[in-house]
Amino acid sequence: MPHKKEQIKDELYGDEVRAKIEEFAERGWDSIPEEERDEWFSRFKFWGVFHQRSGQESYFMMRLTNCGGVLKPDQLRAIGEVAREYATGPAENPEWGNGWVDLTTRQSIQLHWLNLEDIPEIWAKLEAVGVSSRSAGGDTMRNISGCPVAGKAEEFVQSRPILDEIQETIRGDNALANMPRKFNISVSGCKQGCAQDSINDIGLEPAYKTEDGETRKGFNVRVGGGLGGREPREARPLDLFIPPEKAVETVRAFVEYYYEHGNRQNRSKNRARFFVDEHGTEKIRDDLDDRLDFEFEPAGTDFRDEYTYNAGKSADEGPHDHVGVYEQRDGLNYVGLSVPVGRLTAKETIALANLASEYGSGEVRLTRRQNPIIMDVPDNDIAPLLSEPLLEEHTPEPSPFVRGAQACTGTEFCSLALTETKVRMARTLRWLRSSTDLPDDVSQLKIHYSGCTADCGQAMTADIGLQGMRARKDGEMVEALDVGVGGGIGADPSFIEWVHQRVPADEVPVLIKQIVEAFAAHREEGESFREWVEDFGVEALTDLTEPAESDYEDACLTDGKQAWYPFENGDSPAPTKPDGTPLSADD
Amino acid sequence: MSHRVLDVTAYTTFDYLQGGASGIDWAEDGVVVLDVESDEDNGVVRLSTELDPTDVDRLDQHADHVEFFPEEARTLASTLREAADRVEEEDIDE
Numbered sequence: 001m002p003h004k005k006e007q008i009k010d011e012l013y014g015d016e017v018r019a020k021i022e023e024f025a026e027r028g029w030d031s032i033p034e035e036e037r038d039e040w041f042s043r044f045k046f047w048g049v050f051h052q053r054s055g056q057e058s059y060f061m062m063r064l065t066n067c068g069g070v071l072k073p074d075q076l077r078a079i080g081e082v083a084r085e086y087a088t089g090p091a092e093n094p095e096w097g098n099g100w101v102d103l104t105t106r107q108s109i110q111l112h113w114l115n116l117e118d119i120p121e122i123w124a125k126l127e128a129v130g131v132s133s134r135s136a137g138g139d140t141m142r143n144i145s146g147c148p149v150a151g152k153a154e155e156f157v158q159s160r161p162i163l164d165e166i167q168e169t170i171r172g173d174n175a176l177a178n179m180p181r182k183f184n185i186s187v188s189g190c191k192q193g194c195a196q197d198s199i200n201d202i203g204l205e206p207a208y209k210t211e212d213g214e215t216r217k218g219f220n221v222r223v224g225g226g227l228g229g230r231e232p233r234e235a236r237p238l239d240l241f242i243p244p245e246k247a248v249e250t251v252r253a254f255v256e257y258y259y260e261h262g263n264r265q266n267r268s269k270n271r272a273r274f275f276v277d278e279h280g281t282e283k284i285r286d287d288l289d290d291r292l293d294f295e296f297e298p299a300g301t302d303f304r305d306e307y308t309y310n311a312g313k314s315a316d317e318g319p320h321d322h323v324g325v326y327e328q329r330d331g332l333n334y335v336g337l338s339v340p341v342g343r344l345t346a347k348e349t350i351a352l353a354n355l356a357s358e359y360g361s362g363e364v365r366l367t368r369r370q371n372p373i374i375m376d377v378p379d380n381d382i383a384p385l386l387s388e389p390l391l392e393e394h395t396p397e398p399s400p401f402v403r404g405a406q407a408c409t410g411t412e413f414c415s416l417a418l419t420e421t422k423v424r425m426a427r428t429l430r431w432l433r434s435s436t437d438l439p440d441d442v443s444q445l446k447i448h449y450s451g452c453t454a455d456c457g458q459a460m461t462a463d464i465g466l467q468g469m470r471a472r473k474d475g476e477m478v479e480a481l482d483v484g485v486g487g488g489i490g491a492d493p494s495f496i497e498w499v500h501q502r503v504p505a506d507e508v509p510v511l512i513k514q515i516v517e518a519f520a521a522h523r524e525e526g527e528s529f530r531e532w533v534e535d536f537g538v539e540a541l542t543d544l545t546e547p548a549e550s551d552y553e554d555a556c557l558t559d560g561k562q563a564w565y566p567f568e569n570g571d572s573p574a575p576t577k578p579d580g581t582p583l584s585a586d587d
Numbered sequence: 588m589s590h591r592v593l594d595v596t597a598y599t600t601f602d603y604l605q606g607g608a609s610g611i612d613w614a615e616d617g618v619v620v621l622d623v624e625s626d627e628d629n630g631v632v633r634l635s636t637e638l639d640p641t642d643v644d645r646l647d648q649h650a651d652h653v654e655f656f657p658e659e660a661r662t663l664a665s666t667l668r669e670a671a672d673r674v675e676e677e678d679i680d681e
Contacts, residue, residue: 001627232590266628416596452596460590469595470603471618477603482591495590501641502603502618542641 006264008039009139014177017043018134025119029058029575030583032116046140046177048133049119052112053415055564058575058583059089060114061413062122063136066366067167068146068160068187069107071131073362076372078129079109080349082122087346089113090573090580091565093412094555095423101349102422103342103370105406105458106143106184108136112413115578134172139179141171141255145186146195148365148373152328156206156303157217159189162247170252180262181270184226185251187219192319193307196368198235198493199225199461201272202254207241207300218243220299223254223284224276227455233273234493238285241300246292253291257284304491310369311490312463312530315443322367323403324396325382328375332360333382335374337391338398340429341407341422342370351390359385370406401432404446408457410468411559411566417451419468419479419505420566423555425449428509431552436513439520445529446488447512449481460495461487463529464512471502478557479505485515485541486533494530497538500547506554507547514545592650593620593637606636608643617642632660 002010012020021044024032032040041051048063064079071079079101088098089112102110114122123133135141144167147153151160166185170176187204188195197203204219219242225235242250261279263270276284289296308318319326322336337352344352352372356364361376377385385391408414410421425447438445448462459465465487471480481503484496503511518541523532533541556566564572573582595602599622606619617638626633637650655663 411597416598418595418597418602453591453594454596472603498641501639 002264003267005042005139005267008042009178012043013046013138014140015134015174017046021047021049021116022120025116029116029577042138045137046135048136050137052413053411055572056089056413056574057572058116059112060116060119062111062114062119062133063104064109064111064126064131064133065136065143066108066131067144067171068150068163069148069366069368071364071366072129073357074129074353075131076356076364077350077353078125078131079111080346080353082125083111083349084346086115086118086122087111087113089565090576091568093423094567095426096343096345099346101344101346102409103339103344103366103372104143105342105368105370105408105456107145107148107366107368108143109366110409115576117578135177137182139181140177141179141183141185144171145184145200145368147188147190147192148194148322148367149326149328149334149375150189152330152332152334152375153190153326154329155189156191156208157189157219157244159187159195159204162187162189162204162244165248166251169248170255176255176259179255179259180264181267181272183255183258183272185255187247187251191303191306192309193304193311193490194309194322194368196309196489197222197225198489199227200235201226201258202251203235204242204247204251205302205304207302209241209297209300216243216300218300219247220302221250221254223281224273226271226273227458227460231273232455232460232495233276235273236276236281237299238281238288239299240285240288241297246294249292250288253288254284257287257291307490309490310446310461310488312446312488312528313490314441314526314528314531316526320444321369321371321403322373323369323371323398325386330376332376332378334365335360335377335382335385335391335396336367337372337374337394337396338403339371339394340402340405341425343422343426344372344394348390348394355385355388355390399429399433400438400443400445401429401436401447404444404463405429405448406446406457407449408451408455410449410451414451414456416454417468418470419451419481420556420559421449421451421457421468423567424479424505427552427555428512431509431550432512432516435509435550436516437520438516439523441526442520442529445516459484459487461489461493462496463488463533464515465496466508469502471504473504476558479554479559481505481508483508483511483515485538486530488530499538499542499545503547504557506549506552506557509552510550511545511547515541518544591620591637591640592648593622593635595620606638608638608646610645613645615643615645626654629654631656634663 050061184200186195186200207220221240222235359381363375407421407425446463449466450457450459451468467482487496601621607616631654640648
């Protein structure tokens with residue numbers, strides 16, 4: 001029997017959901033019948049509109065989508081203006097106040113604290129500059145990831161036209177809106193591996209074939225990768241090489257295949273990675289062969305051994321993120337900023353958009369590490385751009401701690417999470433910068449924090465991975481973290497192993513400091529953190545370290561997911577009218 | 588690879604319980620995650636437990652599962668309720 005979510009989707013899904021959102025917005029929050037809220041909120045997600053968690057009723061998060069992280073001139077400014085005007089809630093965040101945007105690990109942007117009544121106006125403002133929230137959530141193809149500087153930087157094979165065509169013809173196809181489950185597509189043409197094809201449901205990675213002295217460029221196809229806490233998988237090779245002109249139809253064939261045959265009964269086992277487990281790569285390859293009318297050939301030679309993006313290699317082997325100043329193919333430059341945990345105030349967002357117009361073409365691109373890139377900057381404008389106040393704050397030459405940090409949304413808004421993440425990570429970074437030295441030749445150390453095992457912050461593939469948990473301390477339940485080391489992507493993805501589990505959150509900074517100091521003391525010269533962990537061993541690191549309190553002050557140690565907002569103790573004002581007045585005031 | 592076998596999120600039934608594992612001549616204490624879920628496909632309630640892997644040296648990381656038909660699950664629920672009542676009564680008697 002189909003899962004009940006399938007029945008909800010059968011009744012109404014995809015593009016048709018939009019008119020209902022507009023209708024509810026017109027009539028106000030109260031017009032959504034209480035008993036129907038769950039099913040409507042489930043449908044709203046297709047349009048990137050997510051009801052926030054319990055205690056925050058009537059407030060919504062909107063996730064935008066921009067294929068491969070590209071924001072054309074004026075798009076970021078419009079997003080910043082929307083954040084300033086509409087993304088304001090009934091409580092201030094202790095680090096960022098009110099009105100800010102979150103850059104995501106799928107190269108897009110999330111806005112919080114939106115009122116349902118404002119959604120149509122927000123859409124009008126964003127869509128006027130070509131920004132959409134369609135297909136950003138729910139059981140659908142999510143934002144397509146690619147090398148963020150595709151088309152601008154050196155690529156072995158051009159991926160930007162392919163990304164655009166997949167976006168327009170496959171993701172935009174309403175007939176494929178209702179997938180069995182969320183579905184991730186990535187295409188990379190560069191040799192760094194920055195689209196992280198190994199953790200996508202279908203990933204195309206650059207490859208080549210040499211025959212009779214002639215080289216043909218194209219892609220190898222991998223399917224069934226994903227990071228979720230329950231049984232993460234590296235995408236598996238189909239032993240299939242395709243030329244660039246067959247890329248779009250190959251992706252479509254796999255999307256349609258999963259659309260038709262994916263499991264619609266059991267949602268705990270129906271992501272495409274389980275589909276690949278179940279069918280096996282040989283059968284999938286054969287079935288795709290039946291669906292496609294060109295001749296299949298075995299995988300070509302890839303560049304996986306050269307991948308440097310979050311590969312845990314030392315920085316002198318190549319760029320491991322897009323932070324810094326890099327030359328483009330056309331002689332201009334791109335400047336990658338480092339934004340701690342991906343959160344920018346609305347003011348900073350608008351300032352960034354203005355700087356992109358003043359010094360570059362106005363285009364801003366987003367990486368998979370929650371960072372923005374200013375594109376198309378002439379050589380002569382680099383120095384003045386770097387001396388702008390915003391780039392001193394979110395500098396392209398950050399401390400390795402800040403540079404390598406990313407964090408999911410956490411309990412601030414997420415109903416799955418067990419702990420707060422972003423404020424804790426920001427404060428931990430500040431504490432580490434002031435108290436912990438790294439060897440001079442270490443410029444990269446990835447610390448990723450997820451609020452629970454769903455691992456949206458990608459802790460499993462970090463040098464130091466943190467996952468939200470709970471512990472008992474001084475007779476009280478406290479927010480705690482599992483702390484592991486040794487993950488990474490690159491040619492050979494590996495997942496972290498736990499050093500200590502359920503470490504009370506206020507004892508984690510000291511533990512990270514000890515781990516980093518052990519690395520500094522025991523590494524061979526030039527050894528990266530990931531390489532060192534492999535040599536040194538996790539058990540030895542467990543023996544050498546002991547979590548402890550310090551002068552680090554945690555913002556919400558004892559929240560234990562109980563409060564309506566992790567930094568507030570009083571009663572929630574939600575649900576509210578758009579002006580913030582509690583609706584209960586009418587009673 | 589060493590990740591938790593069970594998902595631990597805000598929807599997990601218990602993310603922190605005291606427990607342990609024991610054999611003929613050994614016993615180890617640890618913190619346990621316990622989750623209850625409905626498996627509608629198979630018509631059973633599944634109760635799963637997992638000891639924190641770093642708490643127990645003797646065992647490979649794993650989770651244990653028990654399946655109950657709905658009536659059995661209700662029997663377990665009422666047994667637990669009665670046992671809980673007795674514990675509280677003992678507390679009062681003391």
